[in-house]
Amino acid sequence: MGVSISFISATTEELDRAEQDPSWADEYVYELYDSDDFPMPDRPHGGPDKAWAGLQFLIDETDVGLEFLMDGLPILEDGTLFVWSAEQIESVARQLRATPWEQLAAHYDPERMTKADVYPNTWRFDPEADLYWLERAYEELVAFFTEAAERGHGAFMNFSF
Structure with missing residues (x-):
């Protein structure tokens, strides 16, 4: 299965309720993903999936203020569900839109990433394919943050391991 990160947009009301009732949030987010209507056109979703650590490695070399595992407010004690405010989503969206892929790709270093054990640590096997994957x-990720920001949404972030 592996370690992955995904986002699904949320209204301010949903995020407020999640902060007050984490068990509701856990069930609600599960139902969103498990719904017969998923994906819903009015609810942006997406994320880096298993590429999150590789992207974090590249993002850390830029001015983008995004840390997947540090940003957002943890809702569940096990660290698997976070809420991101609409303001956070807007700020990250603005930064991501201003950061072209080529700026991140310039920092792609399969050897360094392998030595640093950057998850999923497959960088040395097929570096070109992994760069394309990233x-x-x-x-x-840019599309998700942009769409969620345009709708004034915040987000739930799932961290599964």
């Missing part, structure tokens, strides 16, 4: 994940 690019697709980045594009999806």
Whole structure:
């Protein structure tokens, strides 16, 4: 299965309720993903999936203020569900839109990433394919943050391991 991160947009009311009732949030987010209507056109979703650590490695070399595992407010004690405010989503969206993929790709270093044990640590096997994989994940991340920000949404972030 692996370690992955995903986002699904949320209204301010949903985020407020999640902070007050974490067990509701856990069930609600599960139902959103498990719904027959998923994906819902009015609820942006996406994320870096298993590419999150590789993207974090590249993002850390830029001015983008995004730390997947430090940003957002943890809702569940086990660290698997976070809420991101609409303001956070807007700020990250603005930064991501201003950061072209080529700026991140310039820091791609399979050897350094392997030595640093950057998850999923497959960088040395097919570096070109992994760079392409990271690019697709980045594009999806930018699209999610942009769409959620345009709707004035915050987000739930799932961290599964």
